[in-house]
Amino acid sequence: MSSTLFDRAKQIIPGGVNSPVRFYEPYPFFASYGKGSKIITKDHDTLIDYCLGYGAVILGHAFLDVINAVRTQLDKGNIFCVPTENEVRLVELIIELIPNIEMVRLMNTGSEATMHSIRLARAYTGKKKIVKFDGCYHGAYDYVMVNPGSSASTSAYDGNLVESMKQTLLVPYNDINALEKLVKQNKDIACIIIEPVLANMGLIIPEDEYLNKLRRLTEREGIILIFDEVVTGFRLSLGGASEYFGVMPDIMTLAKSIGNGFPLSAIAGKKDIIELLSPKGTVFQGSTYAGNPISVTAGIATLEKLKEVKNDLYPKLSRFSDTLSNGIKDHIRDLKLNARVNNISSMFQLFFTGGQIKNASNVRQSNQVLYKRLFDELLKSGIFIPPSQFETCFISYSHDDDDIDRTIEAFANGLTKVKNSE
Template sequence: MLSNSNSKSLFERARQVIPLGVNSPVRFFDPFPFFAVSGKGSKMATVDNESFVDYCMGYGSLLLGHGYPAVTESVKRQIEDGSLFCVPTEGEVRLAELMSEIVECADMTRLVNTGLEATMNAVRLARAFTKKKKIVRFDGCYHGAYDYVLAAHGPTDISEGLLSEAVSNTIVLPYNDSERLEDQIKHDSDIGCVIMEPVPANIGLVLPERQYLNEVRRITLQNDVVLIFDEVVTGFRLALGGAAEFFGVKPDLATFAKALGNGFPIAAIAGRKEIMQQLSPNGKVYQASTYAGNPICVSAAIATIKTLCDAKSEIYPKIARTCDIIVHGIRDALADLKLGWTVNNIGSMFQTFFANNKVTNAYGANKSDPSIFRRVFFELLKKGIFIPPSRLETCFISYSHSEDDVDKTIESYHEALRTVKLTL
């Protein structure tokens, strides 16, 4: 696979007109990525007539699977009725009502288009509400590609072109270390908000240690700091009510995207009424967008949420069980590897690290071996299994993954690791 292919020639064309041929960095992998033509259920088909069992699933967006019928039908109906009005629609009201029914902190919701927009406006709201300038984020958590949250404290090591003002007002702390957080917040009265992925899924997959999220909540409450859960990945996935429901911790604001639209670009900021009411035109925190609440994406989100609500008792146990079986199979396949490894998993998400220690933060994830991961990735690809091409991403199960997919996946991991073991 990946030789003499249509993907190869498309990539040659793409790199002339698109920076390194891709519209988002993680889509590139050496020597060139495959090009997709269609997706159905758990599978993605390529321009080379290949089919992959997909564990990228739109980086977690496709919770129900590619082209889920109820979502597709709803979108088709809406397209017939019009794609953009830029005046309010009943669908927007219905979606915000559903958010309030499902998400505990969601007294009010505002719709936007991407995760980036959601977290950026949530941070602005938190700053305005607390009248404090600085924000805390955690090393390895990703909140979108804009200045405040790409910034490290001090010289930037992530991106050029960031504003120094944004860099100096963003404090980056290690995840899973509540003592460091408490110390920082107690000694800096200008911290207005803490933004975090409750379960970091952009540094591979990292799990919160026992009581960590409760501690973050206690510390932020005691110090009048707004807590933002960035549930762009975990929202609707870890539980219907996201990580907040799963762990029983209620933030002040939460952001959603990905699974909310099952593949359609829609996102939301939700939270406490007194904070949300500051948004313009009600309040003085300016936020606006032509496409926000566009009827097509709203219809996709309503169909997704209705499906999740109606079959909640079947969907969540099924995707968690599927993930457990796959992780069990991967651990078996890794058993006699002459290298350290660990598989982190929760709900319908998992990731394998080739590392000697448990991976509990960005430091541990970054120390894991990228070259073994890369070899496993390519061996799996040869067998028709597509996992995200980086160890610093997460694998996602959808409701459409079948028992056959699971059997094929476990068998493929065994064969892939057998091949990799021979070369160690």
């Protein structure tokens, strides 16, 4: 069934998919529906989902509190393009849950949020250049597609404006000396944008004090620090990476978990910066769908649930992530495989390499053929991890002990097959 659907799709949709990351050889499975931790495919397979809309579905698929709230709102209209009370409620909730946030503008996608936060930084500082890190992914527009991660890392960039991309300076992740050198040589830097945990090059965790040093450097040099928390916001902890690491950026971008996967994103930060957005300020940003009643309703229901269950949810996600990672590491050791696992909070990823994984170059050197082989084996065992090594695995509130046990067993089986194929 999926193969027939893919045959139809590829005739009329470029590559048969509506976002490149979704394609893998020979063809992707098509989803029929999702419930909790599972996706049920058009081929009638039930898969435990560790992709979760690339991190968006923190509560689980078709989570009842969110779905019921959205159902009620659907009867009341889905778009007005005039302000609604719920927009104010949602922003009040975001400000309550994330420390030190004063003002928020709601948008639809992560790309939009990062694009406008860079524009804000340029307007605020009067400077032009931006710094990004090798392997970080911030969306699909010209000046952040400079060594991006995710599926963009293996793509060509025809049609991008080279002049625009030249405004972007690149440094390796986890290397504060390289960054200090770059900043010393360039006096025209408006902002440094970073994924505080790099989730688009597999999973790369910031070294101790790295984000603190970054904060001190940007403060000293008058550079705006943007945390792209599209993945980490409300996932790493209720207050995201800034709360988790105790480092406050000037601007943060939020998406994915904010609405349990409904199209909803935000730019958040101090009032004097965010208020530069029009109509109050001079930085234009607008969208027909921004703050639409459906996404906003999903956002309120999601954040209220996260707030209600936070003392159960975040420790549980960390426990599952540790149990899974340790279980996988045990099998790696037993099989004497050249592989390692990185994990933090509800995120984990495996790399086929004997070396450490602290930047994008390390990830590129890991064995992606073996990763795809493992992906294929796991899929056969009913486990769905991202098909690409350049993505991260996620856990939701709907996963349970049985899912975790079955997943460790499937990894044992998959890793044995990979070992035997070497």
